[in-house]
Each structure stands twice: as C-alpha cells, then as structure tokens.
Amino acid sequence: MPSNLSAIKKIAISTGGGDAPGLNAVIKAVTVSAIQRGWDVLGIRDGYNGIMFPEMYPDGGFIRLTRETVRGITHLGGTILGTTNRNDPLHFPITNQQGEVEFLDRTDEIVRAFKLHSVDALISVGGDGSLAIANALHKKGIRVIGVPKTIDNDLDKTVITFGFDTAISFATECLDRLHTTAASHGRVMVVEVMGRYAGWIALHCGIAGSADVVLIPEIPFDIQIVAKKIIERDEGGHNFSIVVVSEAAHPIGGNIIAKPQTGRQELLGGIGSVVANELEQLTGKETRLVVLGHLLRGGSPTAFDRLVALRFGAAAVRALSEGMDGVMVALDPPNVRYVPLEKITSRTKKVPLDSDTILTARDLGICLGDQT
Numbered sequence: 001m002p003s004n005l006s007a008i009k010k011i012a013i014s015t016g017g018g019d020a021p022g023l024n025a026v027i028k029a030v031t032v033s034a035i036q037r038g039w040d041v042l043g044i045r046d047g048y049n050g051i052m053f054p055e056m057y058p059d060g061g062f063i064r065l066t067r068e069t070v071r072g073i074t075h076l077g078g079t080i081l082g083t084t085n086r087n088d089p090l091h092f093p094i095t096n097q098q099g100e101v102e103f104l105d106r107t108d109e110i111v112r113a114f115k116l117h118s119v120d121a122l123i124s125v126g127g128d129g130s131l132a133i134a135n136a137l138h139k140k141g142i143r144v145i146g147v148p149k150t151i152d153n154d155l156d157k158t159v160i161t162f163g164f165d166t167a168i169s170f171a172t173e174c175l176d177r178l179h180t181t182a183a184s185h186g187r188v189m190v191v192e193v194m195g196r197y198a199g200w201i202a203l204h205c206g207i208a209g210s211a212d213v214v215l216i217p218e219i220p221f222d223i224q225i226v227a228k229k230i231i232e233r234d235e236g237g238h239n240f241s242i243v244v245v246s247e248a249a250h251p252i253g254g255n256i257i258a259k260p261q262t263g264r265q266e267l268l269g270g271i272g273s274v275v276a277n278e279l280e281q282l283t284g285k286e287t288r289l290v291v292l293g294h295l296l297r298g299g300s301p302t303a304f305d306r307l308v309a310l311r312f313g314a315a316a317v318r319a320l321s322e323g324m325d326g327v328m329v330a331l332d333p334p335n336v337r338y339v340p341l342e343k344i345t346s347r348t349k350k351v352p353l354d355s356d357t358i359l360t361a362r363d364l365g366i367c368l369g370d371q372t
C-alpha cells in the first residue's frame, strides 16, 4: 500500500441505475473479499437514497453486510441493496418557487455521511451515471473504485458488462419459443428488446435466435426493404418471419421514439409497435408484437455473468488493498484491468458496423433493414 494512504477499516458499496443480473454476485464478492482483509462493509440503500433520505429507512439507510447477509445470493437477480435511476445526487431535481425544475449537487452530503460513519472507501456499482457520481466523489477526496454494470453492454472502456449475457440468453430463448408459434400460424412476430442507443442485445439475440430481420440504432432502416425480405421468405416457402427491433431503432431520416423524463434519462420504446403495424400493412401478413422489456433485466444471472460479476467485485477490493483510487474495473479478456474514472465518458459504446458480428449477420442472410 502506498505510504500516503491510510489503512482501510470500513468500506461502503452502492448499486445505482437500472438493475442487472449479477449485482448480487458483485455484492457477495466485495463483502467476502473485504471481510477476509478484516474490513467492515456497509451497503447503502437504493443508490444514494439511504444517505440523502435516511429517515425513510428503519436501519438508517445502511445495511451492515456480513458473510451471513450475502450467503446464497450469487444466483439471485436484482440487488439486495435496492437501486434507483432517480435522485442523481450530482443533478438532484428540485422544483423552485417559480415552478421550474432546478438541479442541485448533493454530493457533499455523501462525503459528510462517509465521515460520520467512518467509511474509508466506496465501491460504486453502476452505469455511466453512477460512474460520473463516483468520479465526482473521488474528486472530493473519497477513495472510490467503480464497477461497470448494464444489460445493454453499451459502456465504454470495458469489453463486456455483466447482465448482458443473461439478457441475451433469455431473449434467445424467447425467439426460440416464438419460432414455433410463428411457423404454426404463418405470422410475422416483431420482438422489441431493450438496449438504449446501442444494438448489442438485439444483434446478439437475433443472431443466436435465428431472427430473419434485426433492426438496430446503428443502422437506420427502410421498412420497404424489411417488408420485401418477409415477402421473399413467403415466396420461398417460409410463411413466417421473426423481426427483432432494438428500442432505439429508427427509420432512415426518422427519429428515435422517446418520452422525456424530469431528472432522469428519457424512456425509450414503442418502435416495435410502429414496425409491426407497418409490416402488417405492407405484407398483408398477420403480425404480432412482443415487447420483452424488463423481463430482460430479471432472473438468475448466467454462469458467465456470475463469473464476470464475482471477478469484478473481487478485483475492486484488490484494487483498494493495493492502494488504487479513482479507477473502474474493466474486462479486457482474458484479464480484468483498471481504467481511470475520469476517462469514462457518457459516450455510448455502439456496435461497430465493420465488426465480425455484423458481417456474420449479413453472411447468414439476416436483414439489417438497409439491404435484403
């Protein structure tokens, strides 16, 4: 440990943003690895709500994590600490006397709470929003390690985030199931999946689940081309089609469908319904819509996600014990590495158009909406 860093006795862990399968595995790995080093571990309730609104919690907003509290949670979806994608302490929304929304920086309250509870370091598990908060706390003198999380796999500087494999495994199973009913009825099934502004989930489940069409935000689509693909399949003797649509997919020259929200990210979704209606009209084929939505965020993490999450949690604690500060754990196969938090931007990691995954989809005859 560098001589300018005091010994750690107590750490805190927070899970923020939308949940992802594997969060509990991170909590388990952090807790056990820290206890092995003789440290105490506090879990903060619901992102930073436990600190900003302690009166709402019978336990004061912190839960003491012990071997007992984290026993048997590796395989559980969700997070035992709770999470939120509201109440960002860096941009906390309040309504002023004129009825306008203003944003406050409440991170000083977190710094004060850490002093009050003798917390020596924080492990912050979350997406780009949570990592920006972690960086702000680091700049205010808190020792912080970030752990990236999202089912969308759209975070920069890490090859993969846990939660993604579970999401695509479940979506793939859904596509398998939809094949049989689509074939029996000779229908078009349109399946809308999450993913925010990147098409990783749609592309990966679409290829693994043998979709006929995959529409992703990185490739604006022409609905006429999609309809042509379906009609050609019909003419070739395949009377059904499976169309996977990412929530931010949009037509050439058109907009993403999004609902603005106050003090939090806009809500995406609805493009599946538009695509389904248009395809029914253009092809004359009976079409049904399935929106997988939050089903992709639930359930037990796959073995792959459990392993990534456990490796990230243990690596975060190792980083602290080796004197690191202000870094994010990242997967750079076959290794875990550390990236300075200040290098993490809110830039979305998009699917590269020249990636072998895109080429694979095209080689398999999957229509990506720009050519049949």
Ligand code: F6P
Pocket (backbone or CB within 6 Å): 018, 085, 150, 151, 152, 194, 195, 196, 247, 268, 297
């Ligand atoms: O980032 C994860 C994610 O599940 C996105 O794919 C989706 O757009 C968003 O969260 C939905 O968030 P919520 O419904 O929890 O506000």
